[in-house]
Amino acid sequence: MLIKKYQRRVYNLCYQFFGRAGRAEEMTQEVFMRLYGSLNRYNFEMEFPTWLMSVARNLCIDFYRHHKKEKFVDIDVVAALPAPNGDGPAAEYERSEAHRTIHEGLLRLSDDLRMAVILRDIQGYSYDEIAAVLSAPLGTVKSRINRGRLELARMLMAQREAGELGGTA
Amino acid sequence: MNCKQVQDLLPEFVDRQLKQTFLAGVETHLKACSECETLLTIYRQNMQLLGSFPEVEPPPDLVEKIVRRTAKPAGFLALMERYLRLPAPVLLPAVSALLILLLGPAFLQMNTVPSRSANKYIHRAWSYSTRLYGKAEGMGQEIATFKNIFMLILDRRVEKVQEELENYRKQKNDQQSSQTSYITCDGNGSHQGAINHVLHES
């Protein structure tokens, strides 16, 4: 079934983008509602998963822009699926701390940069696929990904320095 | 090169996409500047963390919730999906073309259905069917009528379809057997041929 096959992918994208489990659930439902309502606009030149992700991306960005005043920076911790190579509870904990920190950083990026970085670095789509999902030229996609990664690194470096000085991160 | 210039080039440096003219400058700066070097380390760590970002499990009842919300309008397509194991966007034009071809003649007497805004798939199916029907005389009107009904269904205006069907029955009673069956009226048999064509193609 279409929903069963793709719900996890859509849910994860929404969770990565919003950092909120409840919001991710709502958005995933919306994506599938929109999907079924717009099958008649399905673009045959696009692979189905790419089209699905573009619907999800549009809904997430629209929602985010309409609710900008809401703060999205504190994330809900959702139970992660076990890592492919399970390396013990201690490693698991460290991993989740580091991932939580970078997720918080992601949520402070602007919506366009965040979406580009999520699609490329977390979800692993190719530049061409992302260009199709975002309906943006390849150059724009590359520049968003690069700027997003750089901002993220600067953010975490500043945070680390503040932590070392005894300030609150 | 100053820190700002070097840092702006880091993404391309890490991706090994940096132009040769900048490469030596960036490398020299990185060796001498601990701040830029730290940024590069964090940048690389981030890439690794993002690449291993844990997948999370959606709530167990999410699928059921979605199915409940989408069930009404998509019931027919979901059914087709289950049996043919193809996503709805692929099925839609094929199924509608087949339906128009096979059921078109059953809607012979219906002719007044409000025209709806263009629906790419139905139109595609429509032109496909029209072509297949070939020279079958007078079929255009019936195919168009069926197309409109199908569009009403897709637009979830099912109550309108009911109305059309009642119209259809009324007209049928009024006209009784004054209409000729399209299955037999076609002298050169191209209509039956068209149906056979679709059945064998699919």
Ligand SMILES: [Zn+2]
């Ligand atoms: Zn420097």
